[in-house]
Amino acid sequence: MSGSQRSQILAALASVFGDSASQLGSAELENELKPAFVARPKKVEQVQSLVRALRPLVLSGDCKLAIRNSGNRGSYFPGSVSADVQEEVTIDTRRIKGIKLSDDRSTVKIGAGERWSSVYAKLQEYGLVVAGSPDGNAGVAGFLLSGGLSILSGETGFACDSVVEFQVVLASGEVVRANTEEHADLWRSLKGGLNNFGIVTSFKMKVFKSGPIWGGTAYYSPEAFMELLHWACVFAEDDSDEHANVSCCIDYRSGEKDAWCEMYHTQGKEYPPSLMPFMETQPQMEEDCTVHISTQLKLSKYWSSAIESACTNPRHLSASITIKGCMVSVLEDVYEEWEKTLEELKHIIGLSFTLGFIPLTKSMLKKSAEAGGNAMAIPPSDGPLFLAMVHTVWEGPTHDSRVFEEIENLMAVCRRLVGGKGHLHRFIYGSYAHHEDDVIAGYGRESVSRLRETSKKYDPEGVFQKGSPGGFKILYHYPVLP
16 A cells, blocks of 8 residues: 555544554455455444545545445455455444334344344343344344345245334435435345345334244264255245244254254244144254244354354355245255265364255245336245255365365366256355355346446445445356356
8 A cells, every 4th residue: 555545544534433444354265355444334424424534535546445344254255254364344234223113113223333132132131023133143234235134034024024124324524324215226226135235224124022032953973864855855845834944954064964954933832733743853852952942032142152152263265146936956966975075185284164955935935026026026936946055164274275176176066967957046145155155246137237236326436346345245246047
């Protein structure tokens, strides 16, 4: 960075914060890329002032502008938020707090810096829940802007479909409300549209009456995984219980493999028929089963603690494809390729390697469409779908290139296998995407066309396309999938 650039950026930051803009230092992978400056606004007005002060420098190419919020604990690949160390300013929204329930208790307004556990704790006081992350430590903003899969998704669609209003600072520095009546095109585009349109400072979401929730994790010997895949296909095809939610996983950790299922019934029905096959599958490690009557808050805390204990290493990488239909043989193909990749990686110290299958039922996709549409634009007729996700955790930078190479090869082989059988769907879920994936193209030609028009309308000079590093961008993605 030249002395002139640094002086200009410092002057812009000082106009908002005086001398309180500080340097950022943190962990590994994504955080190894340290921006030159980080600004931590507490108020929407400060975000506006920052955007206005930095915008000329972004447009001139003298500054990059990155946005950081409380995160979604997905992939932590280099460049997912930050970019060039020498010329970047990161606006960190984690101090923008606030959880306010509406007078009629139908919606809750949530600051972009909040985490879901705080939201659940507040709403539990009133006997209410919201379609947020199962992980209480996940950040609100990152989860919702990537779409979000909740334990309530069978009833509500994607979590973003419960957002009735976004407050967003545009590239001009203007703050607007985006809802069905004001800036409806922006409202729809922000639902799953990632960091492409502005800096979201708050979300207003629908809330729902809450009772007990039955759920948790059942654990099995790895040889049970094939049977679990069979029942997952039956569950997705049957689609008769919108209150039930399940995902089936197998992982390798500490030299051993385990299969497990996360399952929930949001009406608190114990051992519901839709989930009984998963509870009856053997061989099962019944002494480790955590399925019980609980609350959204307690379940989210359990999830958070499980993730923290399983992912003590700072190096994470996720990747996924989407499978159309309920063909057990297709899911088995993916599993077999995961096994082959495991053999190539299992020598790595501290390796944790997970494969998960998450059904998106036709009724869930219908609920999503009925909520006014979103950026992902998946027709209900495309369902049921399965997200096939891999998540890798390892120690230190020594094995970075090997892990990246093997995961890229795995996903390429899976795409060929699944596509060859006519079951590969265009959608790639942003929270589980590989950094080389074209997530936006996977939203389909019509949706991408709308997203581009929205971007040009609200950010005509491309501040958040050309000048904001990281994430998955709209305007320059070709080809667009049908």
